[in-house]
Amino acid sequence: MRRADRQVTDPARIHAIVEACDVCRLGLCEGGMPYVVPMNFGYRFGADERLTLYFHCHGEGQRLSMLQANPRVCFEMDCGHRLVGGDTPCSCSMDYASVIGYGTVEIVSNPEEKLDALTLITGRFFDFPSQAMESMQLSGVMVLKVESRDYTAKQRGTQFGPNQQG
16 A cells, blocks of 8 residues: 555444445456446455445346456445645645455345345445335345455545544
8 A cells, every 4th residue: 555654454443434435336347448336335344354245236237247257346435525625736635534445246146145235235224124125026136245355444634433434
């Protein structure tokens, strides 16, 4: 990492950054051409700090054909944006916090894991009763899973902690 002074290594702060992000961008590649798609996501950190991300999408389309050709992805999420003014254009900057990582996409086929993933995704934005989630038509929704131990977090200015969001 070029700016080691901005690196975040404390797991609680990394968890807070991920929680504060609304969108995760998946970077895909096919035939040497990159493609980035913003997606809502759910997540879980394992005891070993493995980050598991879940995404939902329709069962067909460009991103799925690209993932079938090459399931390796890069992901990026950011939050806490605040312009920091200065006396000159070059002295202006931006506060932010971000997580960037790599992994391989798997399609979730187990109905229990699929329901759990959809509950994680929707639970970040809505508080649906459990029976609403249980009655979902799981066959019409594709759930993608990315597990990663290969991720880094960075921040400038904005402080994130276990009980703070920015």
